[in-house]
Amino acid sequence: MGYRVVRTISEAKSVGRGSPSRDSGSFLPEGAGAPQPAEPWKAILAGGQARFNGMADIGSPAIVTYAFAPEKGAGIQRAVADTALVAGMHAGVTAAETAAGVRFVEVDADADPMISVEYITDGSGWSWAHYPSVSTGSPNSRGSLLMGDTMTDFSPGAWGFEILLHELGHALGLKHPHEGAPRLDTGLDDSAHTVMSYNRMEAPQEAYRPFDVAALRHLYGGPATLDGVVTHYRAATDVVVAKGTAGGDTLIGVNGVTVLKGLGGNDVLIARAADDRLVGGPGHDWLSGSDGRDVLMGGRGNDTLGGGSGNDRLDGWTGRDVLCGGGGKDLLDGGGGHDRLNGGLGADTLIGGRGDDVYRGGPGADVFDAGRGHDVVVDFDPREGDRIDIADLDLSASEAADRLVVTRGDLVLDTGTGTLTLQGAADHGHGDWLFIA
Structure with missing residues (x-):
């Protein structure tokens, strides 16, 4: 993932992948002329977990x-960004946002x-960057983007x-088009097609090229997927907030604490490994927590909420909701509607x-x-410590026990406003010890 500048012409090198030309900056990959993928832009996909989503x-x-x-965190052979690199990075993330469905937030x-x-x-003089690495089990990704200090103009x-x-x-x-598989044919392996190429044109590229755009849109969708989505960073609390639109949005959180608000439409909201807050709003939403103590609120509509690991709070609000706590000590509240709750x-x-x-x-x-x-x-199963909370029924534990009826192997409690059926629980015995008043 390196790139080096020599006399203003890039001299790129990849260990074990041929050798660069010092006079032209060109690079002849091994296996030149090998069959191309049907869609050439696939030759620059790193693949696997190398995507932030x-x-x-x-x-x-x-x-x-x-x-x-x-500066306080600068390690060996590191230096803080100056105004030139800061401005260049701002322009770079704008170019990426123009190409695909990525939204950058400076924190x-x-x-x-x-x-x-x-x-x-x-x-x-080398520059390099880490690939992202994200999965359901490891949702956070941390990497560096290091620019060689021989450059002064970005x-x-x-x-x-x-x-x-x-x-x-x-x-x-x-990835580089000359590394791994598939690879680009030499006739396409240049910066006119992709800035990931080591073969540079006479003039610098000022935007992502056609193969870059196609590959980034394959990974992250088009820029229109984030049209109308508002993001901002609350520096005082280190919280990133993302607000969706009246349509169906997909919003994925960041490493730090994130607040995701779907607003209208059928939204998909996904947290990472912090104490996040997800609010679906109107519509049939799908909310997924992860590590951390998350708060998930479905809003109006038939929502699906999954807490992930951590001690989470899931509120379905109105509608026919499905709530799954996952790991940890979770609080699940279905709200209005006929809900399904799985702790x-x-x-x-x-x-x-x-x-x-x-x-x-x-x-x-x-x-x-x-x-x-x-x-x-x-x-x-009372043997696991399961209990019934009757605090809202204005009953004592003994009074609740008197209301239990055995029906075809089930225990049925008359709550006064309905019933609570404990399937197959009759064989476990019963008494006032089942209840928390």
């Missing part, structure tokens, strides 16, 4: 935070940025800007709210709310 469908838009490394260096930008001062139209676009391409998940692992609290709800606590000592409606618990 790795926990979502490919083509989903992504919000990416970046920061300029502070403070201590806000866990996804890309950290600085100079490398080892004297080699403005559009300068060679430094083309190289910055090249490194930013790596940071988004693009998952851990000692969870399940509240159906209004409507006829179905509870599944999962492993652990779970608490089921005896509220309004005709609710059913499908896996009640």
Whole structure:
């Protein structure tokens, strides 16, 4: 992922991949003339988990935070960005946002940025960047974008800007066309087709080229996917906020604390590994937490909420909602409507709210709310510590025990405003010890 400048002409090198020409900056890859992919732009996809939306469908838009490394955090052979590199990076992220469905948000260096930008001062003149690496089990990605300190001009139209676009391409998940498989044919392996090429034209490129645009849109969709989406950074609290539109939006959080608001439409909101807040709003929304203590609020509509690991709070609000707590001690509240609640692992609290709800606590000592409606618990097991919360019924534990009726192997509690059925629980015995008053 390196790029070096020699006498204003890039001299690129990849270990074990041929040799550069010092007089022209051209590069002849091994296997020149090999069959091309049917879609040549696929030759610059790094593949695997090298995309910031790795926990979502490919083509989903992504919000990416970046920061300029502070002097106090500069390591060996590093230097902080000057005004030229800062301005160049601002222009570079604008070029990427124009090409594909990525939104860059500049944050403070201590806000866990996804890309950290600085100079490398080892004297080699090389520049390089990390690929992203994201999956459902590892949602955060941290990498560096290092520009060689032999360059001083990163403005559009300068060679430094083309190289910055090249490194930013790596940071988004693009590879060199002469490395790995597939590879571009030499007739297409130049910067007129892709800034990821080592074969540069006579003048610097000022924007991502056709293969770059196609590859980035394959990874992140087109720029229109984020039309109308508003993002901003709250520096005082290190929180990134993203607000969707009246349509159906896909919003994925960042490394640090994120607030995602879907507003109208059928939205997909996905958190990363912080204590995030996701609000679906009107529409049939799909909300997914991850690591951390997340708050998920479905809003109006038939929503699906998944907490992930951590001690999460899931509120369905109105509609026929599906709530899945995942790992941790979760609080699930269906709200209005006929909801399905699954606590998952851990000692969870399940509240159906209004409507006829179905509870599944999962492993652990779970608490089921005896509220309004005709609710059913499908896996009640007092041996695991499962209990019934009757605090809202104005009943004592003994009074509630007197209302229990055995029906075809089930225990049925008359709540006064409905029933709570504990499927298959009659054999476990019953008494006032089942209840939390």
